[in-house]
Amino acid sequence: MARIDLVDLAQSYHGNDADIESFALKPVTMTWRQGGAYALLGPSGCGKTTLLNLISGILTPSRGKILFDGTDITHRTTRERNIAQVFQFPVIYDTMTVGENLAFPLKNRGVPKAEIDKRVAEIARLLDLTPDLNRKATRLTADAKQKISLGRGLVRSDVAAVLFDEPLTVIDPELKWQLRSKLKALHRELDLTMIYVTHDQTEALTFADTVVVMHDGRVVQSGTPAELFDKPAHTFVGYFIGSPGMNILAAEVKGREARIAGHTLSLARSYDALPAGAKIEIGVRPEFVDVAEPGPGLLDANIERVDDLGRIRFARVRVGDVKFAARLPAGVSPQGSAIGLKFNPAYVHVYADSRLVEGA
Numbered sequence: 117m118a119r120i121d122l123v124d125l126a127q128s129y130h131g132n133d134a135d136i137e138s139f140a141l142k143p144v145t146m147t148w149r150q151g152g153a154y155a156l157l158g159p160s161g162c163g164k165t166t167l168l169n170l171i172s173g174i175l176t177p178s179r180g181k182i183l184f185d186g187t188d189i190t191h192r193t194t195r196e197r198n199i200a201q202v203f204q205f206p207v208i209y210d211t212m213t214v215g216e217n218l219a220f221p222l223k224n225r226g227v228p229k230a231e232i233d234k235r236v237a238e239i240a241r242l243l244d245l246t247p248d249l250n251r252k253a254t255r256l257t258a259d260a261k262q263k264i265s266l267g268r269g270l271v272r273s274d275v276a277a278v279l280f281d282e283p284l285t286v287i288d289p290e291l292k293w294q295l296r297s298k299l300k301a302l303h304r305e306l307d308l309t310m311i312y313v314t315h316d317q318t319e320a321l322t323f324a325d326t327v328v329v330m331h332d333g334r335v336v337q338s339g340t341p342a343e344l345f346d347k348p349a350h351t352f353v354g355y356f357i358g359s360p361g362m363n364i365l366a367a368e369v370k371g372r373e374a375r376i377a378g379h380t381l382s383l384a385r386s387y388d389a390l391p392a393g394a395k396i397e398i399g400v401r402p403e404f405v406d407v408a409e410p411g412p413g414l415l416d417a418n419i420e421r422v423d424d425l426g427r428i429r430f431a432r433v434r435v436g437d438v439k440f441a442a443r444l445p446a447g448v449s450p451q452g453s454a455i456g457l458k459f460n461p462a463y464v465h466v467y468a469d470s471r472l473v474e475g476a
């Protein structure tokens with residue numbers, strides 16, 4: 117297990133002198149804590165696999181360096197880095213038994229037999245593979261094979277980190293749910309540094325203690341699921357995480373007030389020094405905008421439709437030309453379309469050129 121430091125790390129597939137905006141990974145400096153459970157989350161093409169391949173050693177960076185426990189390993193091979201990896205599709209040997217497959221990474225490293233037997237038994241127990249240990253892997257389903265791949269990734273206790281690249285893609289939805297919770301439990305038991313790449317927010321939020329969100333080659337926020345939800349550092353995080361995502365509305369902000377579509381909202385903090393010429397927006401999650409009967413002090417709006425998600429309902433509302441989502445509390449049934457909106461000022465954030473501005 118290791119602490120991993122990325123120092124000004126960047127990757128270009130178009131030569132090292134290319135314009136930085138074209139880099140698949142723009143320069144990033146950050147630390148991954150020893151023993152942490154991380155998810156690397158972002159849409160397709162944002163640079164997740166590139167970052168993972170730099171950490172594993174499949175790629176050599178265009179710029180910057182990588183340290184494991186303070187030692188520069190930027191130019192070491194994957195094997196020398198001592199990393200375990202689990203890929204999207206199963207990597208197992210059909211001719212071997214399940215037990216032999218699990219033992220393989222340990223045998224390969226010359227671990228004594230008694231230790232191998234103990235560790236294989238432990239991993240098989242944790243993944244419910246004990247009854248299958250003596251079966252040949254050849255006739256197993258794709259789900260079962262991927263479970264063995266997970267086991268092979270987790271079987272070594274001396275690795276610097278275990279990297280998972282969308283490991284549940286081929287898994288049936290019901291088993292996916294079980295394995296996701298299982299991986300979280302395994303992390304607690306095995307005390308390994310784990311980095312889990314996914315584009316699926318539910319997978320990221322259920323697995324990780326810390327979610328690293330990427331957008332367009334940049335790490336835009338790294339935080340706990342609650343931090344990403346309550347205080348998105350970038351409008352992309354607000355929009356990408358949550359269902360529906362955060363409302364992002366063009367606004368004029370002065371002091372403790374924001375004006376949207378000719379209406380004034382109160383803010384919890386004061387914003388007197390916003391950068392000149394920046395695009396100013398406010399962001400507020402639908403969960404922190406309540407719909408009520410029209411009344412004094414409330415923002416007048418019209419409901420265009422209601423999305424009923426079972427336990428929770430969201431109204432799609434319009435204020436002038438601006439459209440957004442708001443929570444419809446239990447028991448409130450909108451009579452006609454005219455309503456009042458109540459914003460919780462503590463959760464109304466201000467963004468300049470998409471980045472969060474801390475008020476005073």
Ligand SMILES: Nc1ncnc2c1ncn2[C@@H]1O[C@H](COP(=O)(O)OP(=O)(O)OP(=O)(O)O)[C@@H](O)[C@H]1O
Nearest residue numbers: 129140141158159160161162163164165166167315
């Ligand atoms: N070998 C390569 N040569 C050229 N461009 C590449 C190469 N690998 C990735 N890219 C580009 O770099 C960018 C980041 O790709 P990357 O695979 O890291 O993203 P990702 O977030 O993992 O996406 P996905 O989930 O689709 O794999 C994309 O624009 C991609 O087209």
